[in-house]
Amino acid sequence: MATLVAVPLVLVLVLIAAGAIWFASNSVRATPPAAGTLSFSQPLRIPELAPSRVEDGVRIFELEPREGSTPFRPGTQTPTLGYNGSYLGPTLVARSGERVRVDVANGLPESTTVHWHGMHLPAAMDGGPHSPITPGETWHPEWTIDQPAASLWYHPHLHGRTREQVDAGLAGMFLVQDDEESALSLPREYGVDDVPLIVQDRSFGPDGAFAGGLGMQFDGVLGDTILVNGTVAPHLDVTTELIRLRLLNGSSARMYDFTFADGREFALIATDGGLLGEPVAATSVPLSPGERAEIVVALDPGERVALRSQAPDPALHAGSAAFDVLELRAAASLTPSAALPATLADLPEADDSDAAAQRSFVMSGHSINDRQMDLGRADFVATVDTDEVWTVRNENPLPHSFHVHDTQFRVLSVDGSAPPARLSGWKDTIALEQDREYRLLVSFEDYADAQTPYMYHCHLLWHEDQGMMGQFLVVEPGQEPDLKRPEGDSDDHLDH
Incomplete structure (x- = not known):
């Protein structure tokens, strides 16, 4: 009887504590500068494409999570983590049907994992908390890409330490290509008219370090500065009539609702797992942490327009502020772009009649x-x-x-x-x-x-x-589960 009473009490206390954090701090919610006030003073950094090699039919990438420092603001250095560099990581690109391997050499002084967010792959290669990589160890996940073209990403997934490592900079994009998407008349020149945008919010202390404890809400840690691909107040020079933006909400807590300052319409062409059936005309696209969306927007020669986040759906209780994210700056003359196709992908009907x-x-x-x-x-x-x-x-x-x-x-x-x-x-x-x-x-x-x-x-x-x-x-049908704890985890309680 005591146990039955204690569990609800613990839950009530958690809810009371969570509510206290939210209601006490909501009036001072960490918020980026108001829309229309950002200077867009820095050119947008484009993550480099990860080099790879092919051995015995396997495409091999190398990633090294490591410590570093990054000059987000003039005159200051911020201690950060990154893959193959000081902050974030390179963009991995592979085609559906390819066999891939990623050699992850942990250069950190602590354990980490690498989770391939959105990837369809064996559980042992997924990179969750059951696959810790200790300092100095190299992990060699290998699998066959078996899903449609999509904008995926990778990040740590260490039990109890995910937010800390992601917020320090460990994240990157993983783009899957396939023959069907490649045959479409879509913008696809990486970094030119096909651009990844890893959107994050951070706060900085007086010494330039991330101020991880500030802005704590029920949601988690919120920041007062927006980074895009690790760039503060970025602008992107556009040289084509159409540009494809691969949006990733890489924040650990903040909800975004992406729109343009002038309310212009754009085409939503893909979400987390790949292309939609046809382009969807939209003026905004909301993304929670971890979600992705691909949009295509048209620009006129010489114009400038800000990508911003408007206030999220009030039903989310996730703040009411609007703020700028990135400025697109169109050249005086633009290279013509092909019109978007009317059909993008053959999406099967979502049929639940045979649900097990x-x-x-x-x-x-x-x-x-x-x-x-x-x-x-x-x-x-x-x-x-x-x-x-x-x-x-x-x-x-x-x-x-x-x-x-x-x-x-x-x-x-x-x-x-x-x-x-x-x-x-x-x-x-x-x-x-x-x-x-x-x-x-x-x-x-x-x-x-x-x-x-x-x-x-x-x-x-x-x-x-x-x-x-x-x-x-x-x-498998009829197979008995035999869950194994990660090495070093001493609790042997099993509940199948």
Whole structure:
């Protein structure tokens, strides 16, 4: 009886504490400079393309997470982490059907992992908390790219330390290409008319160091300065009539709703897992941490227009400020661009008639279904090559998001209605407003592993680090689960 009473009490205390943080600090929420006040004084940095080599039919990349320092502002150096450099990492590019290997040599004085966010791959290669890389060790994940063209990314996923390492700079893009996307008349010259934008918020102390404890809300740590590809107040010179922007919300907590200062219309062509069926005319695109979107926008010669974030959906309770992100500066004459195709991809209907299971996930406080993360517990077991319908709901008046590893899901409905066009494609992360019910069609294809789990979690990284995460195994029909804890984790509690 004592245990039954204690668990709800703990949850109540967590909710009270979380609410106190939010309500006490909401009036001083860390906010970037107001829209229209940014100087756009620095040219946008474009992440370099990662070099690779091919050996025995395998494309091999090399990444080294390491310590460094970065001059974000004149006259100061900020201690940072980066892959193959001082901050962020190179953009990896591979084609669907290719066999790839990434040699990750940990140059940090602490353990890390590298998770391939949005990638469909075996659980042992996923880079979650079950695959720690100790200092001086090299990890060699290898898999076959088996998914459509998409804008993916990579970042640490060390249990309890994800936010700290990501906020210090460990993140990068991973672009998947395929023959179907390559045949379309889309902007595709990297860094010219096809540009990755890793958008993050940070705060700086007087000594130039990241001020990680400032701006703490229920969401996590919020910053008062926007970085794009590690650039403060950036501008991008545009030389073509159309430009494709690959937007990544790389922040650990902040919600964005990207729009242009003049309200111009653009084409949304892709979301997390790849191309939409057809371009969607839009004037804004909201992204929660971890989400991606590809947009194509037209410019006239000589004009300047700011990409900004408008106030997020009030239902998210994620602030009400609008602020600038990046200025596009069109050249006096622009190279003509081909018109966008009317059809982008053949998206199958999201059919849940053969779903093998129905599951519900309730996000509350820092728990999912009143449970917090246990590395030795499989929260459920799925069978390979089956579909399931997941109903996901946030019961807090405060923001959460929901991310699933390995699979790209389809949104079946939002509060019983068809999803908006921006949620009609392949997704791996969604923002959750209070009491809004999302039904997802989740497929477990190709890969089974009775010992190594995949994760599902809130992608507000402080929430994840506080335990707002679960894990699941995918097994062959009739196979018994045999979850193994990561080496060095002493708790031997197992709950299959």
